[in-house]
Amino acid sequence: MGPATPPQLIVFSGAGLSAESGLSTFRGASGLWENVPLDVVCNFATWERNFDAVHAFYDARRIAAGGVQPNLAHRTIAGWQKRWPGRVQVLTQNVDPLLERAGCEKVVHLHGDVLSMHCVACNLEWKIETGAYDQSGCPTCGKKKTVKPAVVFFGQAAPAYEILHAIVGGLRPVDTAVVVGTSGTVLPADQLFGYSAAYSVLANLEPGTAMDEASFSARSYGPATQTLPSLTELIQTRMASVTTRTNQ
Numbered sequence: 001m002g003p004a005t006p007p008q009l010i011v012f013s014g015a016g017l018s019a020e021s022g023l024s025t026f027r028g029a030s031g032l033w034e035n036v037p038l039d040v041v042c043n044f045a046t047w048e049r050n051f052d053a054v055h056a057f058y059d060a061r062r063i064a065a066g067g068v069q070p071n072l073a074h075r076t077i078a079g080w081q082k083r084w085p086g087r088v089q090v091l092t093q094n095v096d097p098l099l100e101r102a103g104c105e106k107v108v109h110l111h112g113d114v115l116s117m118h119c120v121a122c123n124l125e126w127k128i129e130t131g132a133y134d135q136s137g138c139p140t141c142g143k144k145k146t147v148k149p150a151v152v153f154f155g156q157a158a159p160a161y162e163i164l165h166a167i168v169g170g171l172r173p174v175d176t177a178v179v180v181g182t183s184g185t186v187l188p189a190d191q192l193f194g195y196s197a198a199y200s201v202l203a204n205l206e207p208g209t210a211m212d213e214a215s216f217s218a219r220s221y222g223p224a225t226q227t228l229p230s231l232t233e234l235i236q237t238r239m240a241s242v243t244t245r246t247n248q
C-alpha cells in the first residue's frame with residue numbers, strides 16, 4: 001500500500017462471528033469440537049490413520065454448513081465491502097461459507113474451507129459444496145486415501161498465513177482493523193492487530209481472553225450481530241479520513 005492509498009479496513013474473524021448462526025464455536029481450551037477430540041480429527045500427523053473418523057466428522061460439519069444462514073454480522077461486513085469497493089479485506093479463521101453467503105468477496109480462509117477437499121498427493125483442491133464426501137477420490141491423480149478436507153489441521157502448513165502477515169506488515173495509522181469473535185488462542189490477534197500501526201477494534205462477546213485486550217485502540221463487547229453494526233459509524237469516519245502523503 002503506497003502513501004496515496006486511501007484508508008483500508010481489515011476484518012479478522014473467528015468462531016464468534018458464526019456462533020449466532022448456530023455453528024458451534026471452536027473450543028480450543030477443551031480440545032473438543034462437537035464433543036470430538038480435535039487431536040483425532042484435526043491432526044495432520046494422524047489423519048490418515050483416523051481416515052474414517054476424519055471424514056465422518058467433516059461430513060457432519062459440511063452437512064451442518066448447508067443448513068445455516070449468515071447473520072447480521074456477516075451481512076454487515078458484506079455491506080462494508082460493497083460500500084468501499086477494493087478497500088475492505090476480509091480474513092477469517094472460520095471454515096464455514098457464511099461470509100460468502102452474505103455476499104463477501106475474496107475472503108481469505110486462513111484455516112481452509114470445509115466445502116473443499118484437498119489431495120495431499122498432488123495438492124489439488126476442489127469444491128464439493130455441501131453434503132457428505134462420496135470418497136470417489138482425487139479427480140486428478142485418482143488416489144483415494146490421500147484426500148482430506150481442505151481444512152488446515154494441526155501440524156499442517158497454512159499457506160494463507162503469508163497473506164495475513166503481508167497485510168499486517170502493511171498496516172498504517174490511517175487503516176482500521178476490526179477483530180471479531182476470536183479468543184486469540186490459535187492466532188494472536190492482539191499481537192497481529194492490537195500492537196499494529198492501525199486503529200484496531202476488538203469486538204468479542206465478553207472480555208477475558210488470554211489476549212492483551214488493552215492493546216486494541218477500542219473494545220466493543222456483546223454479540224457480533226450487535227457490535228458490528230454499531231461500528232459502522234466509526235468505520236465511516238475512519239474510511240473518510242484524508243490520507244497523509246508522508247513522502248512529500
Ligand SMILES: [Zn+2]
Pocket residue numbers: 119120121122123124138139140141142143
Ligand atoms: Zn491427487
